[in-house]
Amino acid sequence: MAIKVAVIGMGGIGNTHATCYKENPLAELIAVCDINKQKADDAAEKFGVKAFYSIKDMFEQCPEIEAVSVCTSGYDNGSMHFEPSMMALDAGKHVLVEKPICADIDDARELVAFAARKGLYLGNDLNHYFTDTAARAKQMQNDGKIGQLVYCICKSGFNGWEGDYHGKMSPRWQTPYSHLKAYCAHPFSVMRYFCGDISGVQAFLDKPGVRATAEDPMLSINSIHVKFANGGFGHLISQRGDAAFGYGGWWSYEHAGTRGTFAIENCTEKLLYWNPQQKDASGRPTMMQATLEPEVYDTGIKSFNATFPVRINAWLEDLTNKVPREHIRASGRDALATLEYTFAAIQSYENGGELVVPHKLPALHGDTQFVY
Numbered sequence: 001m002a003i004k005v006a007v008i009g010m011g012g013i014g015n016t017h018a019t020c021y022k023e024n025p026l027a028e029l030i031a032v033c034d035i036n037k038q039k040a041d042d043a044a045e046k047f048g049v050k051a052f053y054s055i056k057d058m059f060e061q062c063p064e065i066e067a068v069s070v071c072t073s074g075y076d077n078g079s080m081h082f083e084p085s086m087m088a089l090d091a092g093k094h095v096l097v098e099k100p101i102c103a104d105i106d107d108a109r110e111l112v113a114f115a116a117r118k119g120l121y122l123g124n125d126l127n128h129y130f131t132d133t134a135a136r137a138k139q140m141q142n143d144g145k146i147g148q149l150v151y152c153i154c155k156s157g158f159n160g161w162e163g164d165y166h167g168k169m170s171p172r173w174q175t176p177y178s179h180l181k182a183y184c185a186h187p188f189s190v191m192r193y194f195c196g197d198i199s200g201v202q203a204f205l206d207k208p209g210v211r212a213t214a215e216d217p218m219l220s221i222n223s224i225h226v227k228f229a230n231g232g233f234g235h236l237i238s239q240r241g242d243a244a245f246g247y248g249g250w251w252s253y254e255h256a257g258t259r260g261t262f263a264i265e266n267c268t269e270k271l272l273y274w275n276p277q278q279k280d281a282s283g284r285p286t287m288m289q290a291t292l293e294p295e296v297y298d299t300g301i302k303s304f305n306a307t308f309p310v311r312i313n314a315w316l317e318d319l320t321n322k323v324p325r326e327h328i329r330a331s332g333r334d335a336l337a338t339l340e341y342t343f344a345a346i347q348s349y350e351n352g353g354e355l356v357v358p359h360k361l362p363a364l365h366g367d368t369q370f371v372y
């Protein structure tokens with residue numbers, strides 16, 4: 001039976017979630033909720049469901065709701081995630097919250113712990129690796145074609161130049177770490193998906209002159225060097241429209257292993273694979289040559305929006321299949337990991353680029369309902 005869902009926060013992204021639910025047979029959209037009456041009413045009309053202006057009223061009047069998407073925003077694009085998510089969990093609903101899981105690390109830890117205590121699913125919209133390109137790269141890893149990590153390089157953010165700068169943005173971007181907190185959940189989640197937990201973080205943050213002159217608080221240029229618990233290193237470069245990214249464009253990820261290297265370009269679009277074990281026509285290992293030609297898999301999918309239905313379908317599948325909570329894809333704990341790395345980066349930056357060990361994640365204890 002389809003899972004009865006509601007969406008809280010009907011801005012652009014809440015409407016995207018609602019569209020995904022409407023188009024997915026695993027879900028039945030019951031209601032939408034926004035404290036802004038116009039936004040709630042517009043969405044309700046568009047999707048043919050009930051509008052609510054308070055979460056409490058929605059849960060009282062629609063007790064059949066089983067799961068919600070929390071698509072509110074706030075400063076750092078996440079400060080308004082905590083209360084609606086806690087209210088929904090308290091009312092016994094599963095929660096798919098947008099990223100960043102919270103703007104405050106204590107809130108995020110509490111939210112993840114509360115979901116575990118309630119025995120409910122808490123997922124996060126870490127949609128950047130819900131792609132055909134990432135799935136194929138993961139398969140190559142699992143097939144032993146990549147080997148042990150040597151390094152990864154992740155470049156992701158927004159292309160731009162100084163002429164695009166139009167001054168300080170809305171209040172949600174008026175903190176120094178707003179880009180780091182709002183955006184870097186995504187690249188951190190991709191790095192962790194392919195390389196595992198991060199055990200050391202060093203960060204340099206800055207802003208270009210045009211922002212400095214405008215007294216823009218946002219540290220929009222982020223360079224973060226990491227060490228992975230399983231070995232290997234990674235470098236994350238992220239920026240908010242201060243320059244054009246050059247090689248790989250707005251979203252690229254390169255992952256070099258002891259057996260092969262892959263790269264993803266434009267998130268959804270291309271997967272490249274360099275096989276150093278190839279031999280040339282004369283039987284010479286190509287590894288000895290200056291350049292290796294990659295095998296290229298081109299999905300033809302250019303739109304980043306293609307990630308949302310795939311991620312939401314995975315969430316609905318996990319709920320429908322009642323997978324053990326510790327196995328859900330892009331869980332609240334996975335999102336907490338990205339925020340722990342973010343706060344480690346902040347600490348590193350504030351201490352001149354010192355090496356910071358991220359805070360430990362909560363242990364995975366499993367669920368007694370899966371003990372036979």
Ligand SMILES: NC(=O)c1ccc[n+]([C@@H]2O[C@H](COP(=O)([O-])OP(=O)(O)OC[C@H]3O[C@@H](n4cnc5c(N)ncnc54)[C@H](O)[C@@H]3O)[C@@H](O)[C@H]2O)c1
Nearest residue numbers: 009010011012013033034035036071072073077098099125
């Ligand atoms: N996963 C992605 O790729 C991706 C991309 C962009 C944005 N996002 C995230 O999506 C979220 C929403 O972004 P947006 O641009 O749509 O934001 P938005 O500000 O346009 O919309 C948020 C809405 O939430 C409503 N709201 C706030 N508190 C509420 C409450 N307690 N109850 C009900 N409604 C409430 C606001 O009135 C507003 O209409 C952000 O957290 C952002 O980080 C994710």
